[in-house]
Amino acid sequence: MEGDPVARRRPLGPGGVAEVGQPRVALAGRPHLEDVDALVGPGRVQHPPALRVGDRAVGDGDALSRRGGRFGEVHGCPGQDGCHRHRRDHRRDTTSGHLVPPPGSLADRVCAEIASLRDVTRIFVSLGGLGLLVGALFLPALLFDDDGKHAEADPSTYEPTTITSYVADFEVHEDGGMDVVEKLTVNFPGTDRHGIFRFFDRLDPSAPDVRHRISDVEVTYDGGEVPVDRSQEDLRYDVLKIGDADAFVPSGDHVYEISYHVTNALTPGDDVDEPTQFYWNLVPQGWQQEIAETDLTVHLPEPAADVQCAIGVGEGDTGACRIDGEGTTDLRIRTGAIADHTPVTVLVGQDLPTPDQETLPWAPRLDRVLGSALWMPGLALLLALAAATPVVRWLLQTRDPEPPFPLQYAPPEGLGPAQAHYVATEKTGRSQFVASLLHAAENGAARFDHQGKDRWAITSLDGQRSLTGLDKVTKSLASLISSKEGTVFEFGKGNVLSGSRLKTAYDTHRLALQKWANDAQVVERCGPAGKWRFLIVLAILAEAVWVGLAMGGKVDVSIFALPLAVYAGLGLPLLNGRQLTRRTAVGRDLWSRVGGFRRMLATPSAEARFDFAGRTDLYTAYLPWAVAFGCADTWAEKYRLEIGEPPPLPAYLHDSAGVKDPAVALVAITSVVDGFDRSVGNAISAYDRAVSATSSSSSSSSSSSSSSGGFSGGGGGGGGGGGSW
16 A cells, blocks of 8 residues: 555545545545556546646646656547647647647637537527528418419309490500500499499419509599599509498499509510510409400500400400401400400510519519518518627627537546536536435445335435535535434335425525535626517517418518517527526636546547556546436446446445345446436425325315410409409
């Protein structure tokens, strides 16, 4: 023992050194350089800054260079032992004391990428939420009617009036604009109607990117003025409601004259031999009345060529049109009686360049999403960028990228396993509670006896004296470890009373961990205040309402909810309270060292070797940390590969069968630890179920057309129709 430098220099705590022959490793202090080199081999460890060799404080690089250590083998970015292997021109970070590559080097960029992987989850949540909420804005497009309004007669529609004369004059201009005057003689057989209505379809089956705009609307009734209520539906139909809601139209014939201007009447000559065509429904398909006769005149800027006319939809009746004026600029088309919902369509070639058209870069189906003009999505995008600005700023404020994790062969001084796990993840749970229990037992405070399936007993060994030198979080377990030596606490599945005590201890442990994190200033709060986070939820609800209104036709454009979608989608990670904190400088230093220690525990032996020779007790000493980090199986396998035999059973774990040989008692040490963890969980669950059942009982008792190429009837612009009301 006298020749064992490890035994002579084993620390008890900060600045303390164990006496020769001390049987247990005290993990509150850091190993001295001689200790660690004896464990893992000379020069193979990345020591924390300011370790002491004798009475002289040195940095990690100084110690290693003096001892001939291969610094680059263990000092690097997460999971990359050789990332900083080439240390020529490396500099020392004044905060952490670690060597880092020069700015702009490949190693620096690679390590920056690896360090940013922690943000991947937040990026996925933000982009996923953004995609989902923006995608919801396109739901109104699913309700698009390809056939158009009133494309076919509805047998349930009652239409008592008829059009006895349909006379229309169309004056087409070279710029594609067209002035139209429609003179309709309507017969009203009774006195139950207020007037007629006329609607115009903005879409053109022959030119999907064109929208026909109606303007300069004037209406007369029997030569005099008449009330006109103009509206639009679904950003597709312009509707004129003609008549007085407080008066009925007398029976008999009445003349309505409707004049208006429409855009984009001339389109590219895809269906004629001329460069430009006039493809128009002179009588739209949507008229609900039967029409006795039509007289339609078209004034063109160039002589009419390739004139085609059809009555009806599709191929229609091309022989029923009486056409005069082919080869001239004035066409006259007359028909006899036509049924309701029957269009009269004309196609004429024009030998002139196609005028510039007002087009939209999206399909008609998306008009209810993106609007009927380019400024609508443009404005929505500007507002969305404004909404994204504060959210992106908050996300950057709360960003907490991983630091480098140089390998550490001992936990940070004064830190328990639950604290270490919290520093690394900002989370805690049952496994960390169990790890603290194991940590207390490892330091002689208690013994755990397995008494059968899912039943355990915690026996206090020396009262609470062994908790004195441990961290504050582990000390919070005093309620389970009696101050009286030999006191036994039993728990197991279905035991409500023991579950209650465990639940209390678990909650106390969690609160102690939170208090320690606040007192030690490991993390700091940043990001948006509560009211701004509430606005994220409110924005989701507001968008849902807006999209619902758009689908119901109450609002016309869903894209105006884009700012809500961007604000809420990008901000989804901020609804998680843990995303509103980041580690302080102290916390990041601890995180770097904790992460390095976890790397040593969790990395397979082939990648990060740990020499257990002469120090097999370190396996059980570090087991609580491995349990806290969730890598107990890897730590056990690492021991097995290094030593060539199964890991030892910790002295504080006893099996009821009394088996002493760990190779027989356990296939792996993790099976016993997992069983203890599971039993703790079962006992707490039994208590929670009992509380829930009591609450439920108390509550119940107290409350006892798309068109293919070519000419066809009903194609072209001029869609619409009308009826009486």
